[in-house]
Amino acid sequence: MNxxxxxxxxxxxxxxxxxGQSVYPIANMFKPEATPADSIYNISMLMLAICAxxxxxxxxxxxxxxxxxxxxxxxxxxxxxxxxxxNRIEIAWTVIPVLIVxxxxxATARAVVEVQNKRMPPDALKVTVVGHQWWWEIRYPELxxxxxxxxxxxxxxxxxxxxxxxxxxSADVAxxxxxxxxxxxxxxxxxxxxxxxxxxRQTGIYLGNCAEYCGTQHANMLIRxxxxxxxxxxxxxxxxxxxxxxxxxxxxxxxxxxxLNCINCHTVSGTAAAGTFGPxxxxxxxxxxxxxxxxxxxxxxxxAWVKDPQAIKHGNLMPNMQLNPRELDxxxxxxxxxx
Ligand code: CUA
Numbered sequence: 001m002n003x004x005x006x007x008x009x010x011x012x013x014x015x016x017x018x019x020g021q022s023v024y025p026i027a028n029m030f031k032p033e034a035t036p037a038d039s040i041y042n043i044s045m046l047m048l049a050i051c052a053x054x055x056x057x058x059x060x061x062x063x064x065x066x067x068x069x070x071x072x073x074x075x076x077x078x079x080x081x082x083x084x085x086x087n088r089i090e091i092a093w094t095v096i097p098v099l100i101v102x103x104x105x106x107a108t109a110r111a112v113v114e115v116q117n118k119r120m121p122p123d124a125l126k127v128t129v130v131g132h133q134w135w136w137e138i139r140y141p142e143l144x145x146x147x148x149x150x151x152x153x154x155x156x157x158x159x160x161x162x163x164x165x166x167x168x169x170s171a172d173v174a175x176x177x178x179x180x181x182x183x184x185x186x187x188x189x190x191x192x193x194x195x196x197x198x199x200x201r202q203t204g205i206y207l208g209n210c211a212e213y214c215g216t217q218h219a220n221m222l223i224r225x226x227x228x229x230x231x232x233x234x235x236x237x238x239x240x241x242x243x244x245x246x247x248x249x250x251x252x253x254x255x256x257x258x259x260l261n262c263i264n265c266h267t268v269s270g271t272a273a274a275g276t277f278g279p280x281x282x283x284x285x286x287x288x289x290x291x292x293x294x295x296x297x298x299x300x301x302x303x304a305w306v307k308d309p310q311a312i313k314h315g316n317l318m319p320n321m322q323l324n325p326r327e328l329d330x331x332x333x334x335x336x337x338x339x
Contacts, residue, residue: 027179027180027181027206027207027208028180028181029041029044029180029181031181032181032182033181033182033200033201033202033206033227034156034181034182034183034198034199034200034201035115035118035199036115036182036183036184036196036197036198037180037181037182037183037184039111039114039115040111040183040184042111043107043108043111046104046107047104050100050103050104054100115183115184118197120163120165120197121161121163124163124164124165124197125140125142125153125154125162125163125164125165126140126141126142126164126165126167127139127140127151127153127164127165127166127167128140128141128166128167128169129151129166129167129168129169129177129188130169130170130171130188131168131169131170131171131172131175131177131188131210131214131221132170132171132172133172133173133214133215133217133221133316133317134210134214134215134217134218134220134221134292134313134316135148135149135221135278135279135291135292136148136149136151136177136221136223136292137171137279137280138150138151140237143237143240143241144241145237145240145241146267146280146282147240147279147280147283147286147287148279148280148287148292149222149223149224149279149287149289149292149293150224150225150226150287150288150289150293151223151224151225151226152226152228152233152236152237153198153200153225153226153227153228153233154227154228154229154230154233155200155201155202155203155227155228155229155230155233156199156200156201157201160230161199162199162230163197163198163199164197164198164199165195165196165197166186166195166196166197166198167193167194167195168186168187168188168193168194168195168196169188169192169193169194170188170189170190171190172190172214173190173214173215174187174188174189174190174212174214175187175188175210175212175214175221176188176210176211176212177196177208177210177211177223178208178209178210178211178223179198179206179207179208179223179225180208181206182198182200182206182208182225183196183197183198184196185211185212187212188212198225200225200227202227203227203228203229203232204226204227205224205225205226205227206224206225206226206227207222207223207224207293208222208223208224208225209221209222209223210222210223215315216314216315217313217314217315217316220291220292220293220294220313221292221293222289222292222293222294223293224288224289224293236286239283239286239339240282240283240286243269243270243282244268244269244270244271244281244282244283244338245337245338245339246270246271247337250333250334250337252330253330253331253333253334253337254271254334256327256330256331256334257273257330257331257334257335258271258272258273260321260323260327260331261321262275262321262331263275264277265277265278265318266278266279266280266281267280267281267282268280268281268282268338269282270282277317278317278318281335281338282338283338283339284297284335284338285297285335285336285337285338285339286339290302290305291305291309291312291313291316292313294312294313295312299332299336302332302335302336303328303332306321306323306328306331306332306335307320307323307328308320
């Protein structure tokens with residue numbers, strides 16, 4: 001995708017967000033919080049510095065010429081002496097830009113190689129991220145955890161370095177995983193496994209987007225990376241590993257849910273629901289948002305989503321199940337219990 005198309009997409013995404021229900025702050029790329037993002041930040045600063053220097057030289061010369069050689073009343077109207085060709089000047093304005101381009105490409109190549117070839121320690125946390133139209137499937141194969149849209153990773157510190165290695169895949173079309181404060185963009189391409197690594201230094205929530213146009217809800221394919229302290233991460237992982245809650249008081253609601261077509265697409269661990277087409281719901285309520293970061297995960301929003309997902313995220317692959325009010329109550333009651 002060329003840069004003008006990307007810019008148009010970005011403007012469109014921004015406008016779509018502004019018109020939509022929720023507005024998210026844009027992550028600050030100039031505040032990197034992980035090693036891969038540091039490399040990109042350093043390259044950007046080098047490029048900006050060189051470009052600023054060129055701008056100052058060219059702009060300064062231009063300004064000087066405009067002022068110094070401006071038309072004056074006392075000028076006679078004769079044309080000034082015309083100069084054709086100067087080997088010295090031409091060599092200078094060919095050689096200097098070539099040197100600048102060489103410096104920039106070498107520095108970029110070095111940063112790319114450093115990030116891409118970084119050897120991951122054997123204890124790196126391994127996560128598989130699968131892009132779907134329009135949500136993110138997140139699997140921790142070694143921990144037996146499956147979740148969606150909100151990627152939990154441990155904080156890395158000098159005393160206790162923690163690396164997360166992401167395997168990036170796609171279930172349908174090309175997507176791109178981009179959380180600007182943690183790393184660069186890496187595409188998720190059908191049939192190919194790409195990778196990316198993170199070592200975030202600060203705990204908190206990092207916002208990201210799908211950065212490759214992937215269809216009508218591309219702008220609402222939002223990512224949250226939640227960086228936990230090592231202890232909090234252990235706690236989160238332990239809770240996610242457990243089977244979905246099975247409150248005996250909600251037996252009727254659970255039976256209703258399991259009798260519906262929901263289970264063809266969604267998994268709830270420990271039940272007959274084992275679909276993999278949609279997000280895993282085993283610990284749905286541990287996530288802070290619904291619809292891939294579009295709306296906060298509140299009881300009200302959950303109900304509105306189950307009632308008619310198309311009204312909230314038009315074109316998404318979850319159909320309106322046409323539940324009657326009683327079924328809707330039961331399904332929402334059950335889902336709300338999946339902590
Ligand atoms: Cu996925 Cu754009």
